[in-house]
Every structure is written in structure tokens, then in C-alpha cells.
Amino acid sequence: DSGVTQTPKHLITATGQRVTLRCSPRSGDLSVYWYQQSLDQGLQFLIQYYNGEERAKGNILERFSAQQFPDLHSELNLSSLELGDSALYFCASSVGLAVATGELFFGEGSRLTVL
Amino acid sequence: DAKTTQPNSMESNEEEPVHLPCNHSTISGTDYIHWYRQLPSQGPEYVIHGLTSNVNNRMASLAIAEDRKSSTLILHRATLRDAAVYYCILRSLDGSSNTGKLIFGQGTTLQVKP
Numbered sequence: 001d002s003g004v005t006q007t008p009k010h011l012i013t014a015t016g017q018r019v020t021l022r023c024s025p026r027s028g029d030l031s032v033y034w035y036q037q038s039l040d041q042g043l044q045f046l047i048q049y050y051n052g053e054e055r056a057k058g059n060i061l062e063r064f065s066a067q068q069f070p071d072l073h074s075e076l077n078l079s080s081l082e083l084g085d086s087a088l089y090f091c092a093s094s095v096g097l098a099v100a101t102g103e104l105f106f107g108e109g110s111r112l113t114v115l
Numbered sequence: 116d117a118k119t120t121q122p123n124s125m126e127s128n129e130e131e132p133v134h135l136p137c138n139h140s141t142i143s144g145t146d147y148i149h150w151y152r153q154l155p156s157q158g159p160e161y162v163i164h165g166l167t168s169n170v171n172n173r174m175a176s177l178a179i180a181e182d183r184k185s186s187t188l189i190l191h192r193a194t195l196r197d198a199a200v201y202y203c204i205l206r207s208l209d210g211s212s213n214t215g216k217l218i219f220g221q222g223t224t225l226q227v228k229p
Contacts, residue, residue: 002158033216043159043202043219056216090158097215100147100206104217106158
């Protein structure tokens with residue numbers, strides 16, 4: 001158990017809909033990262049927040065947005081869903097910015113299926 | 116971040132040592148070498164990291180070439196539970212792009228045969 005909690009574990013929805021994925025980082029971790037893993041793209045970095053502020057952005061679509069709240073939990077919002085958005089979405093956390101030596105702790109993921 | 120190259124897949128027999136190679140010929144002096152693995156249906160997990168010297172921990176050993184252009188993750192006695200995708204990642208201490216995020220490549224899928 002990494003200490004990172006993601007909900008829901010599974011989600012099935014239809015094209016055009018909007019969903020919210022939630023992540024609770026390990027106690028004391030200030031940094032939260034979101035990743036998308038699909039069969040053909042591997043693990044893709046989406047976005048990172050540090051203590052409530054956006055810190056880094058990866059290949060995140062404009063239809064997706066995220067935020068980190070004062071209690072440090074984070075939400076990833078996916079809207080106007082398409083079939084290709086079906087994937088595993090992972091959240092990770094680290095104590096600080098992790099820099100070059102710190103460890104990232106990953107949750108078990110939220111599996112999104114868009115029908 | 117500098118790029119790494121790993122074989123797509125490897126096989127091992129249970130109870131035998133496994134050597135997973137990683138090439139990183141463009142590594143810079145401030146790049147740390149990290150290994151993560153992803154077991155089936157789970158999120159990635161940290162395995163080990165190093166800079167110049169060989170490193171050991173309870174999970175594995177990391178052997179780093181003298182010129183640092185390659186490294187090898189060593190699992191001393193593979194078990195069925197070690198079947199996973201292993202990722203070799205470089206993380207730099209320098210640069211404004213260094214925010215702590217990990218950039219994953221395709222990794223090496225390790226199969227362990229009983």
C-alpha cells in the first residue's frame with residue numbers, strides 16, 4: 001500500500017460526458033502528479049501540482065483540467081469524453097518537488113471506460 | 116531529460132538472477148538513474164536509484180558503468196512476483212524543467228518462468 005488513494009477504481013461512462021477522478025496523496029506529501037496509461041501510449045505525464053499551484057504540464061488535453069485543494073487532495077476533471085480517453089489514470093505524490101533523488105508514490109489507478 | 120534505451124522484453128527462470136540493461140549514452144553529470152517497476156494492474160513503484168556508485172537495497176542492486184553511459188538493474192533471485200514492466204529513468208538535478216516529474220519510456224517487460 002503506497003498510501004495514495006484514488007477513487008473511483010472503475011468508471012464506465014458514455015461519450016460526451018464529464019467525470020471527476022479524485023486523489024488523496026500520502027499524508028504530508030505536497031506534490032501531486034497525474035498520469036494517463038493507455039495500451040498504445042504507455043504512461044504519459046499529464047500535470048503536476050505542488051502545494052496547490054500548478055508546477056508542470058505535460059500532454060494534457062484542453063478538455064482535461066485538474067486542481068489541488070487546500071487539504072492537498074487533487075481532482076482530475078475529464079470532459080467531452082471520447083472513446084480514446086479510455087485508460088488507466090494514475091495519481092502519484094511526493095514529499096516535495098522530489099527533484100532528482102526523491103521517490104514518487106503511485107496509487108492503484110482509476111480505470112475509465114468510455115462507451 | 117536525457118533518453119534511455121531498454122530491451123522491450125526479457126525472460127528469466129524463477130530463482131535465477133536477472134540483469135536488466137539500460138543504455139543512456141547522453142547522460143549528463145547531474146542525471147540520477149532511477150528504476151521503477153509496474154506490476155500487472157498496479158501503479159508503478161520505486162525500485163532503486165543511483166548517481167555514480169553501485170547501489171543495493173532490499174529489492175535489487177544497481178550497477179552503473181564507469182562512464183555512466185549504461186546501467187544494469189539486478190534482481191538476485193527472480194520470483195514470479197517480479198514479473199513486471201521495469202522502467203529506467205534519468206532525472207536531472209539541474210534545469211528549470213526539473214519539477215520532480217517522471218517521464219516514462221516503454222520499459223522492459225520481464226517474464227519469469229516457474
